[in-house]
Amino acid sequence: MLKTFLPAAAASLIAGAALADVPQVATDIPPVHGLAARVMQGVGEPHLVVPPGASPHGHAMRPSEARALANADAVFWIGEALTPWLEGHIENLSGKAHVVELLGASSTIGLEFRETTVFGDGGHDDHGDDHAEHDDHDDHDDHEGHGAEHAEHDGHDHNGDGEEHAEGHDDHGEEHAEGHDDHDGHDDHEDHAGHDHGGHAHDGIDPHAWLHPENAKAWMALIAQELAELDPENADAYMANAKAGQAEIDAAAAETAEKVAGLKGRDFVVFHDAYQYFEEAFGLDILGAISLGDATRPSPAQLAEIRDAAKDGDLACVFAEPQYNPGLVATVAEGTGAGTAVLDPLGADIATGPQFYPQLLLSLGNAVADCG
Numbered sequence: 001m002l003k004t005f006l007p008a009a010a011a012s013l014i015a016g017a018a019l020a021d022v023p024q025v026a027t028d029i030p031p032v033h034g035l036a037a038r039v040m041q042g043v044g045e046p047h048l049v050v051p052p053g054a055s056p057h058g059h060a061m062r063p064s065e066a067r068a069l070a071n072a073d074a075v076f077w078i079g080e081a082l083t084p085w086l087e088g089h090i091e092n093l094s095g096k097a098h099v100v101e102l103l104g105a106s107s108t109i110g111l112e113f114r115e116t117t118v119f120g121d122g123g124h125d126d127h128g129d130d131h132a133e134h135d136d137h138d139d140h141d142d143h144e145g146h147g148a149e150h151a152e153h154d155g156h157d158h159n160g161d162g163e164e165h166a167e168g169h170d171d172h173g174e175e176h177a178e179g180h181d182d183h184d185g186h187d188d189h190e191d192h193a194g195h196d197h198g199g200h201a202h203d204g205i206d207p208h209a210w211l212h213p214e215n216a217k218a219w220m221a222l223i224a225q226e227l228a229e230l231d232p233e234n235a236d237a238y239m240a241n242a243k244a245g246q247a248e249i250d251a252a253a254a255e256t257a258e259k260v261a262g263l264k265g266r267d268f269v270v271f272h273d274a275y276q277y278f279e280e281a282f283g284l285d286i287l288g289a290i291s292l293g294d295a296t297r298p299s300p301a302q303l304a305e306i307r308d309a310a311k312d313g314d315l316a317c318v319f320a321e322p323q324y325n326p327g328l329v330a331t332v333a334e335g336t337g338a339g340t341a342v343l344d345p346l347g348a349d350i351a352t353g354p355q356f357y358p359q360l361l362l363s364l365g366n367a368v369a370d371c372g
Helices: 002-021 030-040 063-070 086-093 121-126 132-137 147-154 169-183 213-230 232-263 276-282 300-312 326-333 356-371
Strands: 025-027 074-077 098-101 267-272 285-291 315-320 339-342
Touching (some): 030 074, 030 213, 030 356, 063 086, 074 213, 098 213, 213 276, 232 276, 232 356, 267 300, 267 326, 276 285, 285 300, 285 326, 300 315, 300 326, 315 326, 326 339
Parallel strands (some): 025 074, 074 098, 267 285, 315 339
C-alpha cells in the first residue's frame, strides 16, 4: 500500500505545481471569458469579472472579482468604451499584469456608432471604410504577428518571462480585495435598471465588437499569443486550442448564416444599437433601434419615427432584450404584422466556458430565424 501511495502523492504534488505556474487570467464579460477559456482549455481557467446577468456598464465588483484582477498575470477586456468603471480598477489592482484592450487591437474590425434612430438600408453603406484595412482577416490560422499588437495597450516589456508577473500576487490580491467587502451581499443577477450608465458614451467605435465572428477569431489568436509569451511551456497547447476554437467559430458562423439566409432583405428593429457587427457579418438589415443607447429611454419623437419606418418597410421582427421594457417593443410592432423576440448580446442564459462563443452565435441566429 505504501509503495502505491507515495507515487500517487508525488504525482499530485507535481500536477499542483504545474497548475500554479499557469498564468492567472482575468476577463471582463462572458464572451471574452469564453474565448480565453477555449484557449486555456486543458491548461487552466480564466476568471470572470462581470458575471452573467450583470451590466458591463456599472457592475459593483465582489471581493472574489477584485482578487481575480489583483492576482492576474494577464487581463483581457473589451475596453473603456464598454466598461468605463473597470479602467480604474485594472490600473489600481492589476499593475503587474499584461493588459490587452481588445477593441484597440489592430486586428479588430471596428464600426462607428450610428447616431440616428432609423438607420435606413441596414446601415451597411457607411461601413466599408471603417474596416477595409481588416479585409485580410479571412484566415486567422496563422497566429504570427499578433503578439506585438498588444504592446501599445499595456506598456509592459513582453520578454516571455511570466515569473516576474507572478511574484507577490497573492498578497497583492488580499490587500486590494479588502476594500470591496461591502459588496458581499451583491446578487449574481443584478437589476440593470438600477445602474448608472452615464459613462457609456454613444459615439466613437461601437464596443459590441465581439458579435462579429472574425473579431472573436482574431482575439482568440491574440489571447493565445499573449499566454504563450507568459507561459512558453504550454505555448503549443494555447496555439492548438486557438486553432481548434477558430474552426468551431467558423462552423457556428456557417450554421448561423444558413439559418438567417432567407431573411436577407427583410427589416429588423432592435431595442438598442448593439448588433451592427452581427448584422455586418451575416448580411442582415437592421432598420433602426428603439433607443440609441442602452442607458436612454427613447423620446416620443424617436418612438414615432421608428414606428413610422417600421410600418413603411418589410418588417420581419422587433427584438427586445431581457432587461428592458417589452412594452416599447410591442408598441413598435403593433400593426406591422412583425413578430417579436428576445436577443441578448451577452448570452446571460448560456453556460460560461470554452463553448460559450459558438453557442452565443447559434443562440442569436436561432432567435433571428425563429422570429423572421
